[in-house]
Amino acid sequence: MSGMARAQTQAPAAERPLLILAGIWVVLIAAPFWMPLVGGYTSLASRILVIGLAAMSLNFLIGFTGVVSFGHAAYFGLGVYGAGMILRYIAPSTPLAVIAGILLGGIVGSAVGALICRRRGIYFALVTIAFQEVFYYIAYKWDSVTGGFDGLRGFQRQPIHFGLFTLDIQKNDLAFYYFVLAVFAIVVGFMGFVLRSPFGRTLLAVRENERRARFLGIPVDRHIWLAFTISSFCIGAAGALYALLNNFADPSSLYTDLSGELVIMCVLGGMRSFWGPLLGAAVFEVLQDYISSQTVNWLFFIGLIFVLVVMFFPRGLLGVFRRRSAA
Amino acid sequence: MVQGKPSGRLGRRGVLKAGAALGAIGAAQISSPFIVKALGEQPFKIGFVDPLTGSLSLLAVSEVQGAHYAVDEINKKGGIAGREVQLFVEDSANDVGTGVEKIRELIDKDHVDVTMGDVNSAIAYAISQVATEKGILHIVPGGHTDPITGKDCAWNVFRICNTTSMDANAISEILIKKFGKRWYFITPDYAYGHTLQAAFVKNLMKAGGTYEAELLPIANSDFSASLIRAKAYKPNVLLNNMGGLAQIDCMKQFVQFGMDKDMALGGALFEIESVLAVPPTAQAGWWDMEWWWDQPGVPYVKEFVTGIVDRYKKPCSARHWFGYVGIYSFKLAVEKAKSTKAIDLAHTLEGMELPPEIALQPGKVFYRAGDHELMPNIFAGEVHPPAANEPYNLFTVADLVPGDQAQPLAETGCHMTYPS
Numbered sequence: 001m002s003g004m005a006r007a008q009t010q011a012p013a014a015e016r017p018l019l020i021l022a023g024i025w026v027v028l029i030a031a032p033f034w035m036p037l038v039g040g041y042t043s044l045a046s047r048i049l050v051i052g053l054a055a056m057s058l059n060f061l062i063g064f065t066g067v068v069s070f071g072h073a074a075y076f077g078l079g080v081y082g083a084g085m086i087l088r089y090i091a092p093s094t095p096l097a098v099i100a101g102i103l104l105g106g107i108v109g110s111a112v113g114a115l116i117c118r119r120r121g122i123y124f125a126l127v128t129i130a131f132q133e134v135f136y137y138i139a140y141k142w143d144s145v146t147g148g149f150d151g152l153r154g155f156q157r158q159p160i161h162f163g164l165f166t167l168d169i170q171k172n173d174l175a176f177y178y179f180v181l182a183v184f185a186i187v188v189g190f191m192g193f194v195l196r197s198p199f200g201r202t203l204l205a206v207r208e209n210e211r212r213a214r215f216l217g218i219p220v221d222r223h224i225w226l227a228f229t230i231s232s233f234c235i236g237a238a239g240a241l242y243a244l245l246n247n248f249a250d251p252s253s254l255y256t257d258l259s260g261e262l263v264i265m266c267v268l269g270g271m272r273s274f275w276g277p278l279l280g281a282a283v284f285e286v287l288q289d290y291i292s293s294q295t296v297n298w299l300f301f302i303g304l305i306f307v308l309v310v311m312f313f314p315r316g317l318l319g320v321f322r323r324r325s326a327a
Numbered sequence: 328m329v330q331g332k333p334s335g336r337l338g339r340r341g342v343l344k345a346g347a348a349l350g351a352i353g354a355a356q357i358s359s360p361f362i363v364k365a366l367g368e369q370p371f372k373i374g375f376v377d378p379l380t381g382s383l384s385l386l387a388v389s390e391v392q393g394a395h396y397a398v399d400e401i402n403k404k405g406g407i408a409g410r411e412v413q414l415f416v417e418d419s420a421n422d423v424g425t426g427v428e429k430i431r432e433l434i435d436k437d438h439v440d441v442t443m444g445d446v447n448s449a450i451a452y453a454i455s456q457v458a459t460e461k462g463i464l465h466i467v468p469g470g471h472t473d474p475i476t477g478k479d480c481a482w483n484v485f486r487i488c489n490t491t492s493m494d495a496n497a498i499s500e501i502l503i504k505k506f507g508k509r510w511y512f513i514t515p516d517y518a519y520g521h522t523l524q525a526a527f528v529k530n531l532m533k534a535g536g537t538y539e540a541e542l543l544p545i546a547n548s549d550f551s552a553s554l555i556r557a558k559a560y561k562p563n564v565l566l567n568n569m570g571g572l573a574q575i576d577c578m579k580q581f582v583q584f585g586m587d588k589d590m591a592l593g594g595a596l597f598e599i600e601s602v603l604a605v606p607p608t609a610q611a612g613w614w615d616m617e618w619w620w621d622q623p624g625v626p627y628v629k630e631f632v633t634g635i636v637d638r639y640k641k642p643c644s645a646r647h648w649f650g651y652v653g654i655y656s657f658k659l660a661v662e663k664a665k666s667t668k669a670i671d672l673a674h675t676l677e678g679m680e681l682p683p684e685i686a687l688q689p690g691k692v693f694y695r696a697g698d699h700e701l702m703p704n705i706f707a708g709e710v711h712p713p714a715a716n717e718p719y720n721l722f723t724v725a726d727l728v729p730g731d732q733a734q735p736l737a738e739t740g741c742h743m744t745y746p747s
Contacts, residue, residue, distance in 0.1 A: 041436040047428070140516075149517040149545060150449035150472075151423045153456050173435070246431075247460065248453055250423040289432060296379040296418050 024275060028184075032177050042173040043245070044289060046180050048282045050241045053184050055265040055277035057234035060191055062263070063271035064200070065227040066207030070125045070259050071132030074112075075232040077254020078135060079105035079239020081146060084249035087155035094158045094169065098183065098240045105236020106229065108135075113228030117221045132259060139251040151250030169244075180241050187237045192274065194230060203227055264306050270316025279317055371410040371667070373398075373657060374417070374433030376444030376454055381421025382546040383446045383571040385600040386646050390446065390468050391416055392639050393650025407658045408665070414654075415439055419450050421546070426450035430457050440667050441465070443653050446571075446646075447545075448472035448519035455484045462746075464669040464676075466656060468649035471596075472518035473526075473739070476700040480741035483669050485656070485676055485699040487649045491519060493733040494595035494615045495526035497705040499534075501613055501725070506591045507563030508536030513553055513577060514568040516542040523568050523595055538562075543569070550577045554584050566594040575601050578609040587611065597710055599644045602721050607712040616706040616722055618645035618688065627684040642719040648687060652701070655685045656694075670745070673699075690729060698741035702730035 027034075031045040058072045082104030083097035090096070116127045139146045146152055160167045160179070169176040194200050205213045206220055214220050243249050252258065261284065269280025287305065292298040313319065375394055377387040398414045406412055415437050419426035426445055433439045434457075441464045445451045451470025458465035459481045467475055467486040471494065476486050502510075510531055514520040524540060531538055539560050541553045547569070554577075557565055565586070569577050574597070581587065582605075592612030599620075602610055620632045620643040631651070635643040656676065661667055664675040677696040686692035692703045708725040 039436075041432075043431055043435045143521075149423070151453055153453060156460065246424070246427050247457070248424070248427050250427075250449075250453070252422050252424040292418055292429075293415075293432075298418070299380070299420075 028181060032174050039290075040286070042177050044285065046173070046177045046245055048278075048285045049177075049180050049184050050238050050245055051262075051265070051285055052278035052281035053187060053241070054235050054238035055262050055269070055281045056188060056191065056274070057231050057238060058262045059266045059271060059274075059277040060195075060234065061227055061231040062266055063273075063276070064195060064207060065203045065224060066210070067224055067227070068121075068125050068263075069128040069228070069231075070256075070263065071128030071130070072231070072235055072262060073254050073256070073258035074128075074132040074135045075105040075109040076235045076239040076242070076258065076262075077139065077249075077251070078108050079236035080243040080249045080253040081139060081152065081239075082236065083240035083243035084152045084155055085145070087158070087243075088152060092156075092158045094160050094179075094244065097157075097244065098237065101240025101243065102233055102236045105239055106233030109232020109236070110225075110229040113225045113232065117225035117228065129256065129259075132254060132256065136251055136254050136256075139254060147250070149251060151248055153248060156247045157244040176244070180245070183237060183241060187234050191230070191234060195274070199223075199226075266316075268306065268309050268316055270318035272315065273318040276316050276318040283317065369410060370413040371407045371657075371661070372413050372415060372437060372439040372441075373654065374415045374430065374437060374439035374442040374444075376417050376419045376426055376429045376433065376442070376450070378421035378426075378445060378447050378450070379416070379418040382573050383421055385604070386469065386571055386598060387446045389600060389641075389644050389646035390650040390653075392635070393647035394443070394468075394654050395650075396635060396638065396647070397651045397654035401654065401658055407661050412654070412658075419445050419447065419454075421447055421450075423447075423449050423453050427453050427457055430454040434458075434461050434463060439463075441657050441669075441672070443468055443650075445470050447517075448475075448522075449517045451475060452479070452518055455481065459483055462669050464657075464660075464672045466653045468653045469646060470519070471523070473522040474518075476698040476739065476741060478740040480698050480739070480743055482673050482743060482745045485673075485694055485701070487652050487656075487701045488645075489615075489617055489703075489705060489730060490700060490734060490739070491523035491595065492526040492738070493700075493705060493730055494617070495523060495530060496733045497707050497726075497728040498593065498595060498613060498615050499527060499530035501707055502564055502566075502591075502593045503531070503534050503536065505613060506593070508534055509561070509563045510536060510538040510566055511557045511560050511562035511564070511590075512538060512540035512566045512568060513550065513557070514540055514542050514566075515545045515547075515570060515573065517545050519570065520545075520568050527566060527595075543573075545570075545573065547573050548576050550580045551584075554580055554586060558584070558586055558589065562590055564591045564593045567592065567597070568594055570596070571601065575604045578605040582606055582609045598646065599642050599719065599721060600646070602710055603642065603719075610710055610712045610721060613707070613709050613725075614722075616645060616708070616724075618648040618703065619706045619722060619724060620644070621720065621722075621724075622688060625687070625689055628687050631687055652681065652685060655681075659685075673745075689727070695731065695736060697736040697743060698739045699743070700730070700739070704729055705733055 032042045035045050054076050061067050061069055079101035083101035086097040086100040112131050119127055140149055157170055159170050167175050169179045202218055202223055206223055210220055265280035265284050266277045268283055270276030291301050377391055379387050398412045401412050415433055417429040419429055442458050443466045444454055446469045448470040451467045452475055455465055455475055465484050469488045471488055471491045473490045473492055512524050514524045567574055567577050587608055595615055597614040622628045632643040635647050660672040660675045664671040676694050680691055680693040688704050690704055695702050705728040706724045707728055708723050710722050714720040
């Protein structure tokens with residue numbers, strides 16, 4: 001984030017992004033303590049982090065490369081199943097499960113990206129949906145391995161052994177939250193690092209004017225493929241964490257609905273901002289958590305909020321703050 | 328650098344107001360731990376996850392109504408062990424992932440004492456596992472798939488509705504005797520459908536029959552291709568194993584295709600909510616009801632049925648009874664065990680017989696100790712269009728099959744173990 005903001009900020013205010021960044025991390029680290037005061041709970045905080053990471057991973061592609069994927073739940077879901085199947089069938093090891101989720105989501109995303117990186121606009125988006133449907137039906141129909149519609153049960157996240165001490169993320173929700181936060185920090189740090197690098201700047205150039213980038217000699221297709229691959233690895237990590245969060249994997253984690261929701265979160269929070277999708281995910285999850293407890297028509301209200309945001313805040317919630325601070 | 332002076336938008340009054348609000352919140356946060364409430368002042372919280380939206384919503388709404396009805400009755404009589412009962416209902420939206428999230432929310436945020444749910448077998452299966460992980464007593468009112476109280480049975484999970492094997496066993500012989508041994512299945516592709524069809528096929532094979540089957544998505548709405556294939560197979564009976572709105576759609580299309588003249592209809596469940604939603608020509612076939620409202624001479628049934636019909640202006644269904652029994656089971660267990668610990672409640676419920684005002688049917692109705700499955704009667708009979716001036720008189724009971732007889736414990740595959 002800081003890279004993006006820093007580039008747009010004048011020298012006298014150079015320390016502001018660092019302060020904002022520090023503020024964000026303080027809020028995240030202290031979340032389990034302040035969330036109960038406002039009606040939240042620790043596992044909701046974990047869910048927001050996981051879904052927020054998924055939305056930020058998607059935004060790496062949509063917001064910073066300018067390529068819209070409507071099928072990114074596929075790589076999230078593969079991350080979920082990758083982690084779940086390791087715990088269920090191979091070994092009761094949380095780190096192995098996370099690595100497997102990242103690899104499954106990332107490698108498959110990389111292969112799909114190689115096939116579709118020459119497509120643009122609506123065609124690119126449609127092909128991403130088509131691939132997502134393929135993976136959804138594999139999960140839905142391969143009953144003996146994935147559990148089909150009923151989902152994959154019978155696994156649990158395992159405590160992590162560090163030699164001298166053991167982190168019990170199985171029974172202790174607080175410990176699990178900090179485990180999720182640690183993985184979140186690594187993945188988000190990686191994305192931030194990439195975006196600040198010359199490669200990241202090139203992605204922005206592709207987003208802003210693809211033709212000009214091509215004329216400058218930038219291999220645009222290869223850059224889009226790499227961005228798709230990085231995004232898939234990162235969303236695979238989110239998927240693996242989601243499997244650990246629920247101790248459960250089911251086909252809805254790679255269904256169109258989730259892809260749509262992730263795009264909504266990006267738009268809601270602000271696609272041009274690094275942290276916007278996390279804010280979008282937080283607003284979406286908290287609203288869903290609250291409204292669905294109040295009325296059975298909760299999906300109507302979620303849809304209504306999305307329509308209002310698109311109509312009145314097209315740059316997302318962080319876009320509004322940024323415009324105000326600029327004014 | 329952040330400026331030291333306050334921005335123009337936040338004036339002195341704003342600061343004072345914000346300070347007062349923060350102070351009030353802070354005071355509330357600080358003061359609350361010093362108030363120690365007596366146990367009787369704390370409500371007994373029941374969490375209920377059911378698919379209030381989606382293709383099974385008709386059934387779920389009835390279950391939740393039955394639960395609310397029981398909660399109001401219990402609270403009028405002083406609650407559970409003197410504690411007011413609070414029912415927290417969450418919508419699983421007929422989606423397994425959402426159901427799992429919702430039960431975690433009920434346990435982690437609302438701190439419920441016990442949990443119930445779900446109509447959807449796959450969700451019931453998954454949320455039972457969460458309840459076991461959290462060590463909470465859980466009752467499945469209406470998710471039928473066998474492993475919940477079969478091979479995956481758990482010390483903290485009890486179930487009110489029948490297993491799919493119980494339902495299939497109760498009606499299979501009737502279907503074979505009345506219509507023949509050539510069957511066509513239309514079955515939902517998830518836990519409930521798989522186990523139900525397997526149980527029917529087992530019985531059919533024993534009798535030397537033949538069949539063809541089609542597995543369709545749980546919320547399928549277009550059955551034209553499947554029905555054309557069924558017509559070509561020329562079965563004696565079409566077993567419509569779909570549930571809720573999918574079953575209704577299938578029945579409507581069955582009649583539109585004129586297939587009611589070619590083959591009989593039947594299966595495990597054709598619940599009153601669904602029967603009322605199809606045209607009279609599709610109100611037919613031989614089915615099970617897991618509880619039936621018209622039981623002349625059986626004590627307390629009439630009062631319960633009148634109460635539900637008057638309050639909700641709809642027929643009293645098996646689903647109302649499931650919700651009602653679920654809530655009362657918690658009350659009976661807590662008051663007998665004099666504890667709210669899951670392990671104590673589970674031991675108390677094992678083998679517990681429901682009193683007649685809760686059982687609402689003849690015979691002994693009890694939670695079987697070996698698998699935690701409630702053993703009621705299965706009402707096998709014929710569905711027909713309503714009698715004159717009796718809009719809910721849609722079913723004639725031909726046989727009452729005791730649950731224990733429909734599926735003996737040895738056939739369930741359950742090996743119950745308790746935490747050490």
